Amino acid sequence: xxxxxxxxxxxxxxxxxxxxxxxxxxxxxxxxxxxxxxxxxxxxxxxxxxxxxxxxxxxxxxxxxxxxxxxxxxxxxxxxxxxxxxxxxxxxxxxxxxxxxxxxxxxxxxxxxxxxxxxxxxxxxxxx
Amino acid sequence: xxxxxxxxxxxxxxxxxxxxxxxxxxxxxxxxxxxxxxxxxxxxxxxxxxxxxxxxxxxxxxxxxxxxxxxxxxxxxxxxxxxxxxxxxxxxxxxxxxxxxxxxxxxxxxxxxxxxxxxxxxxxxxxxxxxxxxxxxxxxxxxxxxxxxxxxxxxxxxxxxxxxxxxxxxxxxxxxxxxxxxxxxxxxxxxxxxxxxxxxxxxxxxxxxxxxxxxxxxxxxxxxxx
Numbered sequence: 299x300x301x302x303x304x305x306x307x308x309x310x311x312x313x314x315x316x317x318x319x320x321x322x323x324x325x326x327x328x329x330x331x332x333x334x335x336x337x338x339x340x341x342x343x344x345x346x347x348x349x350x351x352x353x354x355x356x357x358x359x360x361x362x363x364x365x366x367x368x369x370x371x372x373x374x375x376x377x378x379x380x381x382x383x384x385x386x387x388x389x390x391x392x393x394x395x396x397x398x399x400x401x402x403x404x405x406x407x408x409x410x411x412x413x414x415x416x417x418x419x420x421x422x423x424x425x426x
Numbered sequence: 427x428x429x430x431x432x433x434x435x436x437x438x439x440x441x442x443x444x445x446x447x448x449x450x451x452x453x454x455x456x457x458x459x460x461x462x463x464x465x466x467x468x469x470x471x472x473x474x475x476x477x478x479x480x481x482x483x484x485x486x487x488x489x490x491x492x493x494x495x496x497x498x499x500x501x502x503x504x505x506x507x508x509x510x511x512x513x514x515x516x517x518x519x520x521x522x523x524x525x526x527x528x529x530x531x532x533x534x535x536x537x538x539x540x541x542x543x544x545x546x547x548x549x550x551x552x553x554x555x556x557x558x559x560x561x562x563x564x565x566x567x568x569x570x571x572x573x574x575x576x577x578x579x580x581x582x583x584x585x586x587x588x589x590x591x592x593x594x595x596x597x598x599x600x601x602x603x604x605x606x607x608x609x610x611x612x613x614x615x616x617x618x619x620x621x622x623x624x625x626x627x628x629x630x631x632x633x634x635x636x637x638x639x640x641x642x643x644x645x646x647x648x649x650x651x652x
Contacts, residue, residue, distance in 0.1 A: 350484055394515060421499075
C-alpha cells in the first residue's frame, strides 16, 4: 500500500472557511440546497401531502441503507475534469453534501483521510 | 378505437405532471407503435428531461425497481449509466442504480446536481423484482432480551478475564469510564472518544472465543498466540 502523503495546507482564500464548506458562503448557498421543498400540489391537499411524505421517507430510508452498505468499501468517484479517484468510504453528512473517506488515491498521492464535496462529484460506484 | 386509446393515454399523463413531451408527440408515437404492433412500449418508454429535479418523490417511488438510463454531467464529460433503479434520495436527488453480475452487484450513484436526463426503459420481471427487493441489507435482527443479557454477560466476563475494568450499566457495558458497548456487543458496537482504548477493546472482542462454548476457562486474549 502506498505511503500516505503528508497533509497539504493549501493557501487560504479571501473568506474564512473559503474552501466551500462554510454554510454562509455564497458558493454554499448558491449550490447546496439542503433539501427539496414540498410540491405545490401537496401543500394544499393534506392527503397528497401524506402520500408525498410517505414516498419521501421510503426513498430516503432506502438511500440511507445504500450508504450504510457502502461503509468501509472501496468506492470509485467520477468527478469534474475527468478526475477519477478511489477511496474507502467512511461517512456522509445528513444533507449529502460532504463525504468522509479514507485512503483517497489522488494523482499526487494517497491522502489518509479526506473530505469530498458532493458538488464536485458527478457519480460514484462500488461493488457488493 | 384509436380515439379511445388517446383518451386513456391522456388521462394517465395528466396524472404525472412532470413529463414534458407534448400530447401530439405521444399520439404520433402511439400510431407508429400500433402499426408496429407493440403498444406496450409506449407506456414504459417515458422521457424525463430537466423536469427530473422538479418531479416529486411520488413519481420517483413509482420508478423504483424499473430499469432506467441516466445521462449525467455536462459537455464534454457526459456519462451514461444504465441499471435498475434502487432509489432516489429526496434530499440530494441522487439516483441509485444497480447492475447484477455473476459474482455480485455493482451499485452506481449519480449525484442529483449532475443528472441531466432520465429515461425509464422497462419494468422488472418477477425474478428481477424479487432480487431487487432482497438487495438492500435487511433491517437489523433484534434479539430477545434474554439472548442480549446472555451476550452482555459473556462479553463482560471475557473483558474481565483480560483484566479490563468493565461494568454493566443497564443495557450497555461501560469500560474504564471511557468506552461504551451497546447491544449486540460486537466490535462495531463500541463507542469511545479515546482511539487507543477503542482499538484495544475492539480487537479484544473480535478474538473472543465462541461465546456459545466457553469450555476453556484458562484461555485469555492477551496471551493467545496469533
